[in-house]
Amino acid sequence: MATIYYTATSLDGYLATTDHSLDWLFEVPGAAEAESGIGDFMAGIGALVMGSSTYDWLLEVEKPHEKPGAWQESFGERPSWVFTHRDLPAVPHADIRFTQAPVDQVHAEMTAAAGDRDIWLMGGGDLVGQFDDAGLLDRVMVSIAPVTLGAGAPLLPRDIRSDRLTLTGVSQVGQFAELSYDVKPKAAT
C-alpha cells in the first residue's frame, strides 16, 4: 500500500493557472487519449484526498452534485476526503468526508478504508506537502504537459532533495512526459 501523488502539471511546475483554470491542459493535442490511461492507476486506488480548490473545480466543471452518477463515473465508490475549513456542497450518494483534522489522522482513516490498495493524493501541491511534512508521501507520478504557465497553483511547494527522490519510471504518452519517483519519507516534523 502506497500513498501516491498523481497529477498532471505544466512544464514549469503548475497544476492550474492563478484563476484555477485547466483549459491549458485539455487543449493539449491528444489530452483526452492520454487521460484515458488513468483507468489502470485508478484500479489500484482505495481512497483519495484533495483540497477544497480541487473539489471546487470538480463541482464547477463536472457538476457531480447536479448530475447523478457523475462522481461515481470518475471515482467509483471510493471514499474521498476533502480538506476544508468551509461548508462545501456535498455530492448526493458519494462517500465524501470533509475534514480539517491533522493529516496523519486522516491518513490513518484512509489507510483503514483503502485496505491493501493505494491512497491517491490528488492535490493541490501544498496539501501534498502537508502529507510529506508528516512523513506520509511514498511516490510522485507526474504527467508533464508541453505548456508553461509562468504562474499558478504550484506542483509541490516543498524542499525535497535528490537524497529523497528516486526516478523509477519514464514514458511518453502522446505529448505528455510521464515521470515516476519513489519518495523516501522524511522524518515527520
Ligand SMILES: NC(=O)c1ccc[n+]([C@@H]2O[C@H](COP(=O)([O-])OP(=O)(O)OC[C@H]3O[C@@H](n4cnc5c(N)ncnc54)[C@H](OP(=O)(O)O)[C@@H]3O)[C@@H](O)[C@H]2O)c1
Ligand atoms: N493539473 C492537475 O491534474 C490538477 C490536479 C489537482 C488539482 N488541480 C488544480 O490545482 C489547483 C489547486 O489549488 P490549490 O493550490 O488551492 O490547492 P487545494 O489543495 O486544491 O486547495 C487548497 C485549500 O484546501 C484547504 N486546505 C488545505 N489544507 C488544509 C488543511 N490542512 N485543513 C483544512 N483545509 C485545508 C484550504 O481551503 P479552505 O478555504 O476551504 O479551508 C486551502 O485553501 C486547483 O485549481 C485544482 O483544480 C489540478
